[in-house]
Amino acid sequence: MLWNTLLLALRAIRRNLMRSILTILGIVIGVAAVITMVTLGNGATRSVSDQISSMGSNLLMVAPGQRFGPGSEGAPNFKSADVEAIRDQLTAAAGVAPVVSKTATAVYQARNWSTVVNGSTNDYFQAGNWELASGRSFSETEERAGKAVCVIGETVREKLFGRQNPVGSEIRIKQFACEVIGLLKAKGQSAMGSDQDDTVVMPLRTVQRRLTGSQDINRVTVSVKEGASIDAVKAQLTQLLRERRNIGENEEDDFRVMDTRQIAETLTGTTRILTMLLGAVAAVSLLVGGIGIMNIMLVSVTERTREIGIRLAIGALEREVLLQFLIEAVVLSSLGGLIGIALATGASIALAGMMGIPYLFDPGINLLSFLFSAAIGVIFGYFPARRAAGLNPIDALRHE
Amino acid sequence: MSDAPLIRLSGITKTYGRGQAALQALKGIDLVVEAGDFVAIMGPSGSGKSTAMNILGCLDTPTRGSYEFQGVRVEQLSRNQRALLRRHYLGFVFQGFNLLARTTALENVELPLIYRGEPSAARHAAARAALAQVGLQGWEHHSPGELSGGQQQRVAIARAIVTRPAVLLADEPTGNLDTRNSQEIMGLISAFNRDNGITVLMVTHEPDMAAYARRVIRFVDGRVDSDRRNGEAA
Structure with missing residues (x-):
């Protein structure tokens, strides 16, 4: 049937x-x-x-203002002393990278490209999970003296140098010349959709002196030691910054601490x-x-x-x-x-x-x-x- | 088989609707049909002849009364048992042909055999033979849309007789056909009655067609008005 x-x-x-x-x-x-x-x-x-996992896990990002990203102009930036204090008092921090960012045009021979210049320390590479494709990172002297050296991202290399090896060449940013000492491995788009490789990294001092002209620090990235509790470190960091920024007990934070897990x-x-x-x-x-x-x-x-x-x-x-x-x-x-x-x-x-x-x-x-x-x-x-x-x-x- | 007649209707009534709007289509029919007969049921429209036909064909159930088919009380059978009775003993030819659309003549004729569970080789052979018997050899793979009315009715006849039923029920089989086709169809039906011993019950309002039958029953107003034999001719 x-x-x-x-x-x-x-x-x-x-x-x-x-x-x-x-x-x-x-x-x-x-x-x-x-x-x-x-x-x-x-x-x-x-x-x-x-x-997000390419950003590196167990990261804390500290930025002024209550909102992450643009729109935080009201709150004061951080100072070098804040970064020193974090470094000294936060025992669970593996690396503390202060960051100053500024948009600038980089010029090499007849080519120019508008990019974001980040001033930071070698901790920046470690915290951001950056690896070098060639060349080297900053030396201690270069960091301390604020020498005109830079490590560039893949997009900047491509725009200014094409397929050429940029290490050893000089590019001009604003009014000063800057030696390219390293090239970052490409990372692609960020979680926010921006091109992470469109960057030039210089020692913090260099950017402060020659580009921003102030001692301000836009944000701080803290990488936490393996095994340490992110939440505990975050609480400690928040407490420290509240004290340093003189925030009363009933006032809200005028800065924001985000961890990568939260962003994720x-x-x-x-x-x-x-x-x-x-x-x-x-x-x-x-x-x-x-x-x-x-x-x-x-x-x-x-x-x-x-x-x-x-x-x-x-x-x-x-x-x-x-x-x-x-x-x-x-x-x-x-x-x-x-x-x-x-x-x-x-x-x-x-x-x-x-x-x-x-x-x-x-x-x-x-x-x-x-x-x-x-x-x-x-x-x-x-x-x-x-x-x-x-x-x-x-x-x-x-x-x- | 018992010596009961093929068909015996006793006091059959059929009422449509309820209460005030109720319409009594059949008002008590008593009728006996012997195997091998050729019966024409005539009457004006609304006389209940089609209603009686549907009850005889187990397509509809009577409101009251008893219907014995070969001694079996049909009104006591379940829906499925009545379907099986149709499958094994009855064949239908309708005024509107009622073939499956977009289906070849062969597949239409095969249909009752499929429900009987015949193996495919036997099924094809029987269907082809039935189509040949109604003169449609070579038309096996045409669908109803490609056939004339007369040809469609022949397919319907082939479908009805392919199972060698005990009874062929034909409801106005020539109602949609011209004279020549009507005569050919009646010739086929008479032949199956005469040569294969298939009992034929046919509803018609045309005296010319009733003339092919051996027995003519006239319905008027839900009752049997007259019941006479045409003589042994035809």
Whole structure:
């Protein structure tokens, strides 16, 4: 009985080719959209968290003001003395890197490129997980004396030197010449989407003297020793800075201490919300696909009811008719689901490649959208049939 | 088989709707049909002849009364048992042909055999033979849309007789056809009655078609008005 019914179901699919294709199409589009969106979202989330781990773990970033990033102008910058105090009193700190940043144009021969000049110490490379592709970092003398030397990022190298080795050459920044002593290994985009390799790093003194003209420090990066509790160090650091900045007991901090874990959570949280949003949009398309299927099925309900009447008159049992329609619905929606999954896999891999994010196969969403599509097909294909098969054969035959 | 008649209706009534709007289509039908007979049921529209036909074909159930088919009380059978009775003993030909659309003649004729679970080789052979019997050799792979009305009705007849049913029920089989096609269809039906011993019950309002039958029953207003034999001719 099963074999015969399968035969009848396949004949029905072939017979109503257009209807079958439209049904499959509705499911294909819905399933492919959902899977692609969610897969790309997952890839983006992963890529963000990869970038965050490229920043180095167990890092504390201290910046003036309550907000991280721009808009912190109201609060005073840090002083060298603050950095010294952190270095002295924070025993769990492995490295303390004060940072001064300034946008400036770097010139080499006829080429120039506007970039961010960061003044810091050798701790900056260690804390930021930077490695040297060639050359060296600053010597103690260069740091102390504020010599005009610099380590450049890959983007700056590319813009000024092309494929040439920059180490040993001199570039001009503002009014002074500066010897390139090292080249940083490329890191790519930051979690915030900026190009991390678009940078020139100089000793702190050099930038303070020649570019900013003040003793201010924009931010401090503290790397915490392996095994030390980040939360404890963070609390200690906060307490220290509150004392040094004379903040009363009831006043709020006028600076912010962020750890990389927190940044990671914020950013992956954001991308996760975006993934959910994309998934929701895609779910709507799955739903629209489902409504399309429903329309097709309902439009054909008259013809199907008559067909069921013919089959019943010929001597088909109600359960045989239902099984046939069930198989038909399951075959169509599974086929649509499988094509949708294949399409989504192709599209996800292609788009992930274009967007530079990893492709992550998510079995959960594949299974979920497949089951959902199957459910839509079965509900809209099977239930109208069930009503028809319950009629008296003559009523089904006469259905208008 | 018992010596019970093929079909015995006793006091069959059929009421549509309820209360004030209730319409009594059949008001007590008593009827006996012997195996091998060719019965035409005539009557004006609304006389209940089609309702009686649907009850005889187990497509509809009577409100009251008893219907014995080869001694079996049909009104006591379940839905599935009635479906099996249709599958094994009855064949239908309708006025509107009722073939599956976009399905070849061969597949339409095969359909009842599929439900009977016939193996595919036997099924194909039987379906081809039935199509040949109605003169549609070479038309096996045409779908109803590509066939004329007369040809479609022949496919329907082939589908009805391919299982060698005990009874062929025909509801206005020539209602949609011209005279020439009607005569050919009636010729086929008479032949199956005569040569294969298939009992034929046919509803018609055309006296020309009723003339092919051996027995003519006239319905008026939900009751049997007259019941006479056409003589042994035809």
